[in-house]
Amino acid sequence: MKKFHYLLVIIFITFYACAQQIESEIKAQEPQDLNYTTELVIPDLDIPWGMAFLPDSSILITEKSGDLIHFKDGTKTNIEGTPEVYVRGQGGFLDIELHPDYENNGWIYMTYASSEGNGNGGNTAIMRAKLNNNTLTNKEVLYKAEPNTKIGRHWGSRIAFDNDGYLYFSIGDRANRDVNPQDITKDCGKIYRIKDDGSIPQDNPFVDNADAKHAIYSYGHRNPQGMTKHPITGEIYIHEHGPQGGDEINIVYAGKNYGWPIISYGINYDGTSFTNITEKDGMEQPLFYWVPSIAPSGLAIVNSDKYPKWQGNILAGSLKFSYLERLVIVDGKVEKREKLFENIGRLRDVKQAPDGFIYIAVEGKGIYKIIPKKI
Amino acid sequence: MKSIISGIIGLFSILVVHLKPQDPLLESIKRGSDVYKDFCVSCHMSYGEGVKNVYPPLAKSDFLRENREESIHVIKYGQKGKIVVNNVTYNGSMSAQGLSDDEVADVMNYITNTWGNKNDKMVTEEEVSNIKK
Numbered sequence: 001m002k003k004f005h006y007l008l009v010i011i012f013i014t015f016y017a018c019a020q021q022i023e024s025e026i027k028a029q030e031p032q033d034l035n036y037t038t039e040l041v042i043p044d045l046d047i048p049w050g051m052a053f054l055p056d057s058s059i060l061i062t063e064k065s066g067d068l069i070h071f072k073d074g075t076k077t078n079i080e081g082t083p084e085v086y087v088r089g090q091g092g093f094l095d096i097e098l099h100p101d102y103e104n105n106g107w108i109y110m111t112y113a114s115s116e117g118n119g120n121g122g123n124t125a126i127m128r129a130k131l132n133n134n135t136l137t138n139k140e141v142l143y144k145a146e147p148n149t150k151i152g153r154h155w156g157s158r159i160a161f162d163n164d165g166y167l168y169f170s171i172g173d174r175a176n177r178d179v180n181p182q183d184i185t186k187d188c189g190k191i192y193r194i195k196d197d198g199s200i201p202q203d204n205p206f207v208d209n210a211d212a213k214h215a216i217y218s219y220g221h222r223n224p225q226g227m228t229k230h231p232i233t234g235e236i237y238i239h240e241h242g243p244q245g246g247d248e249i250n251i252v253y254a255g256k257n258y259g260w261p262i263i264s265y266g267i268n269y270d271g272t273s274f275t276n277i278t279e280k281d282g283m284e285q286p287l288f289y290w291v292p293s294i295a296p297s298g299l300a301i302v303n304s305d306k307y308p309k310w311q312g313n314i315l316a317g318s319l320k321f322s323y324l325e326r327l328v329i330v331d332g333k334v335e336k337r338e339k340l341f342e343n344i345g346r347l348r349d350v351k352q353a354p355d356g357f358i359y360i361a362v363e364g365k366g367i368y369k370i371i372p373k374k375i
Numbered sequence: 376m377k378s379i380i381s382g383i384i385g386l387f388s389i390l391v392v393h394l395k396p397q398d399p400l401l402e403s404i405k406r407g408s409d410v411y412k413d414f415c416v417s418c419h420m421s422y423g424e425g426v427k428n429v430y431p432p433l434a435k436s437d438f439l440r441e442n443r444e445e446s447i448h449v450i451k452y453g454q455k456g457k458i459v460v461n462n463v464t465y466n467g468s469m470s471a472q473g474l475s476d477d478e479v480a481d482v483m484n485y486i487t488n489t490w491g492n493k494n495d496k497m498v499t500e501e502e503v504s505n506i507k508k
Contacts, residue, residue: 046455047470064470088473089414152414152472175413270421295417320426346467364455364468 021245021267022278023291028325028337036307038341038360038368042071048361050095050110050158053353055103060131061367062110064092070134071367081129081136086115086122089152094124095169097159099196106130107196111157111169114144121150123187124157124171128198142198143169143215145187151175154188154241158227158299163234166201167194168252170238172223177261181220184212189260191224191238191252193217205255220258220283221250226299226316231352237287239296239316242266243274247293248286249314249327249334259283265291288327288334295320298349304356306372317347317360324350324360344368400484400497407485414472415482423490429467431460434490447498447506450479476503 042048047064054060058072066085070077085093091113099107107128114125125144129136154172161167173181173189181189184206192215195201206212224240230251239249240258246266250258263280267273279285290296298317302310314327322345328336346363353359358370411419419425423434433439438460439446453471457464474482477500487494 046468086473087471091473153417269416320429322429363470 021291022265024289024337026334026337028294028339030342031326031338031340034340035309035373036340036370037373038344039371040366041359041369042076042367043365045069045361045364045366047092047348047363048367049093049348050097051349051351051359051361051367052096052098052108053351053355053359054098055354057355059359059367060096060108061361062093062096062112064094066093068093068096068110068136070131077134079131079134079136081139083110083112083125083127083129083136083139083141084114084116086113088113088122088150091122091124091152091155094155094157095159097161099128100161100165108136109142109159109167109169111159113155114141115148116141116144117146117148119148121148123148123174124155126157126159126169128196140198142167142194143192145171145174149174149176154223156224158225158238160227160229160236161196162229162236165196167196168192168217168227168236169194170221170224170227170240172225172241173221173260177222181222181260182257182262184209184216184219187213189219189221190216191218191221191227191236193254203254217254218252218256218258220256220260220262222260225297228299228301230301231303232312237299237301237314239299241295242290242293244269244271245291245293247290247296249288249316250284250286253284257283258286265289266293287329287332293320294318294325296325298347298351298361300350300352300358302352302358304352304358306356307358307370315350315358317350319346319348319363322346400488403481403484403497404488406478407481407483408489410474410478410482411485414474415486418469423486423492428463428465431458431463431465433486433492435492436460439487439492440494443498444506447479447483447503450474450482451476451503451506452508476500479503 048061049064050062052060061069068079068082094111097109109128111126113122115122123145126142129139153175156170156172159169169192171188180186200214207214222240224238226239236252243266246264263277296316300315302313316325323342324340326338327334345365349361360368418430419433425432455468457466480498480500480503483498
């Protein structure tokens with residue numbers, strides 16, 4: 001009898017310690033008849049975190065270590081007057097995006113890890129500035145999350161504009177999952193929405209709650225490093241890193257709770273579980289979840305006529321498996337997944353540029369353009 | 376007999392509890408474990424096993440055992456290009472994590488004394504500060 005008890009205990013421990021995970025139903029496949037290849041257009045970059053494409057066909061690239069590089073006519077120039085970047089763990093110089101009306105107003109938006117404000121450490125900030133003679137001018141910090149912390153993980157952060165000109169950006173939970181993501185009176189673990197000058201839109205979901213952070217648009221996020229406007233529907237799509245397993249693609253809507261860490265398809269890095277539910281009333285289900293994790297960074301949705309067979313497909317970089325993932329969406333569900341350009345390197349960012357081509361940023365390599373294969 | 380045994384166990388636990396905080400290596404390893412969980416675990420994994428053909432292992436790593444200074448250099452300044460660990464060639468990159476010298480020393484002491492690794496000669500903040508780019 002005693003032995004039986006031991007057995008029960010062992011079985012219990014096994015189940016408790018090695019939480020079972022439901023793998024993604026649709027598996028990533030090798031591409032068939034891939035008609036595209038990559039061309040290295042900007043070599044020798046370390047961690048190109050974000051890219052912005054200027055009207056003169058030049059490109060701005062953020063290096064995580066703090067540099068802002070302007071690539072024009074085949075030459076790299078380091079831009080002066082860049083924000084003071086706090087390089088720590090996953091934090092550094094993060095995303096860069098142009099105002100939708102950049103040609104008339106010249107505003108450039110950047111997110112970065114900042115140690116501004118009280119306390120040791122840092123948190124995510126967003127700044128806008130203009131580019132004049134290789135220098136950033138008219139700099140304005142539009143938002144800086146609190147509090148500062150020396151923790152190195154989960155800063156977010158991507159930037160996107162919607163069709164009404166609102167500015168969205170993401171801040172990760174700063175690895176404080178039981179404190180930040182579910183509390184709208186605290187920063188971190190949120191998607192934010194502000195106006196292009198940093199002011200708070202009057203119809204933001206939590207403006208009537210005196211204690212809430214009024215810039216919050218949605219909450220219950222872990223670490224979103226991908227964000228883009230859907231070119232057809234205008235919705236804001238994000239993806240976010242899960243823990244071990246449970247990366248997600250979500251469409252963000254005002255005031256919605258995306259569940260982290262109450263619901264998750266992931267488990268702790270050591271194999272133990274922190275929640276045994278994946279669904280709950282009042283919490284959103286992802287459009288898709290990845291088990292195992294691909295560690296997604298950078299997100300684009302294709303509508304360029306350069307890629308006729310990829311229309312409406314989602315592209316996401318995989319840091320962990322070093323490929324570009326193509327997800328085919330049919331009726332709001334992922335129907336197929338493909339691993340493009342496997343072994344290219346840690347894929348940090350992907351964007352469809354105004355010239356219609358898709359560009360990918362790869363750590364330790366540089367920026368590649370996806371072009372049709374020569375026949 | 377029972378009371379003698381529990382007495383010995385009790386005495387031993389008191390000794391362990393009181394001795395531990397005074398051992399600078401154990402203290403450093405403990406702090407290093409927190410640094411590891413924050414900065415390293417997402418690639419090098421919980422048991423230092425790494426990710427096959429992508430991120431090299433730290434557990435029973437010959438590189439770590441035989442290249443003390445270079446290992447500190449990698450943590451302090453990052454690493455780029457080819458690196459051979461346990462006869463497998465990795466060609467990725469690791470960025471500098473922005474750790475202070477004492478944190479680099481702590482995490483070195485942790486990874487060189489965990490998962491079957493053993494290193495009696497403690498890495499100190501001073502040693503880390505002497506390793507230049």
